Amino acid sequence: MSYELWIGARYAGLARSRRRVGRGDRFVSFIAASSMAGIALGVAALIIVLSVMNGFQTQVRDRMLSVLPHIELYVPRMGPEQVLQEWRQIADMAGKNPEVRGTAPFVAAQGMIVRGEALSGVQIRGIDPKLEGSVSDVSGQMIAGRLDALAPGSFSIVLGNQIANSLGVGTGDTVLVLAPQGSISPAGFAPRMRQFTVSGIFSSGYYEYDASLAFINYEDAAKVFRDSGTSGVRLRIADMQQAPLVARQLTQALPSFVHAQDWTQNNRTWFAAVQTEKRMMFLILALIVAVAAFNLLSSLVMAVKDKRSDIAILRTLGASPREIARIFLVQGSLIGVVGTLLGVGFGMLVAYNIDVIVPFIERMLGVQFLPQQIYFISELPSSPQIEDIAVVAATSLVLSLLATLYPSWRASSLQPAQVLRHD
Template sequence: MSYEWWIGARYAGLSRTGRGGRRGDRFVSFVAASSMAGIALGVAALIVVLSVMNGFQTQVRDRMLSVLPHIELYWPGVPHQQVLDHWQALAREAEADPAVRGAAPFVAAQAMLARGQSFSGVQVRGIDPATEPRVSALRDQLESGTLDSLAPGAYRVIIGSQIAQSLGLRVGDTVLLLAPQGSISPAGFSPRMRQFTVSGVFASGYYEYDATLAFINVEDAARVFRDSGTSGVRLRIADMQQAPVVARQLLAVLPPGVSAADWTQNNRTWFAAVQTEKRMMFLILTLIVAVAAFNLLSSLVMAVKDKQSDIAILRTLGATPAEIARIFLVQGTLIGVVGTAAGVLLGALVAYHIDVIVPWIEHLIGVQFLPQQIYFISELPSNPQLGDMTVIGLTSLALSLLATLYPSWRASRLQPAQVLRHD
């Protein structure tokens, strides 16, 4: 080991020789240890927060996709009944792709539900009860009623739990569905209306869908929304993350005129907002690591000030300015590496066991952080990702290295004659 590494490790408090001896050595080691702790805490906090944000994003995404399909294939401008007459052929072509796991027909449109003096705008999805379980988990999310109740011609509807609460509906109640199309008469515009019977209530756990989605039979939807909305085939694939790639592959082999939209396109605004929030949170929490890096810089400046006599003696023994600079570069780098490694280990430990740590804290202080009636989840989700940890660790190391440059340069510029004359 070169003497620069040995002295740098001693000043960083990582050498046994540096743990005893003079009071100045102990003070420098204490300041170095505080710098390591600051970096470790900053890195750990950043990893835990981003892991929790990833967990929330995963929870919401999975709940959204439990109701929505991964990919939708549709024919713009083609009558719904014509689409429903030929959807099996399109489904067979799509299922020839090994990534596709299931297919089902759909009709999508917007409408208004009315009961008494209460109204609620909804997104209506016409589905086939027999094939719908292939592409969604709607059957498992029903609080009351059954999916098979959506028989063609029965004009029944399954609504979200928030719609049922806002309109005061229960299974067996009737509700008026108003389609955007209608007829114009001397008395004015008359919307197309149809009475439906509530046959089920579902709860996906995602408020927006529970408050805006309603499901009816696909044949009933084709009759009610014959002049509006879209219709086609909904697909579920093996890996939801590959939905954009699979959609492009299907478009290359499907007949002309067929369009495709994957779940990332249909929810582009939400996911863009989440990604922006995550980036901003990363930048904000990186300031914690930056503060620790400034603490490292100040500790190195103090170490240079405290070790002026040692530096002067080394210079008189033949040490070059570059070698002196390397001593403090080694000290700062070791502090940054050890602090970052400790922070990554601590952050990963908390992030991977947050489902145990948070309930213990809640039990200890008697406060529930996530009331289920408000957040629809009772446990704090966490999804640590190796990519995030890598970026955080490299960022911490880069800031630590930058913090060592100025003190090292200052140490290399010290003149032995001037230092020894004052001593």
């Protein structure tokens, strides 16, 4: 081991001398340890927060796509009944794409559900219960009743559990569904309405959908919402990440009057907001690492000042300015590397076990960090990504290395004669 590496490691508190450690050495080791701890905490905080944000995005996306299709094909200028007469042709044409795994018809509309004095605005989806399982997971999310009870002409409805709770209904109860369009009579405007029987209740785990989504048979939906609904074909593909590419391919392969819209377009605002928030959180939390790097710089400057006599003695023994600079470069680099490794280890430990740590803290403090009505999910998710961890570690190492340059240059520029004269 070269003496520069040994002395630098000793100043960093990672190597010990055989002689008794003096007060100055203990002081240098203390400020080195504090700098190391600051870097470790900053790196760990970055990894934990980015992992939680990745987990939040992934979990909400998966819950959304358990109800929503990967791609929707619709004809905006035609009524639901007209489109449904030709939906099998559109589905067959779309099925020629090798990525398509399932197809099913749909009718989408907005309406009101009334039960006594309770009223709720909902998004109504007309579906084919026999084919819905090929494009969504609603059938597996039923907590009461069955999805296949939505037979054509039965005018049955499946509600989200939050809607059912707000209306106070269960399976077998009846509700009144109001369509936006109606008829004008001498008595005034009369909205179109139809009585439906609640045949099931589902829970997707995504609060927004559980509180605003209802399913009926697509033929019944075409009759009730013939003037206000849109209809088409829902698709599920092999890789949901390829949905934008597959949608563009289908747009080119299908007739011009058929529009293709993938799940990223349907939820563009939400995903853009999450990405922006993630970038801002990275920049904000990176300041913690930057502060730790400034702390490292100041600690190295203090170490250089404390070790002026040692530097002067080494210079008189023949050490070159470059060798002196390398000593403090080694010291700062070791502090940065060890602090980064400790931060990565601690951050990954917490990120991979956050599903155990957070419930324990909630039980101990008697609080809930994620109210479902606000954050759509009730458990804090975590999804550590190797790319994020690598970027955080590289950022920490670069900042640590930059923080060592000025103290190293200052140590190498000390004149031994002046130092020894004053000491």
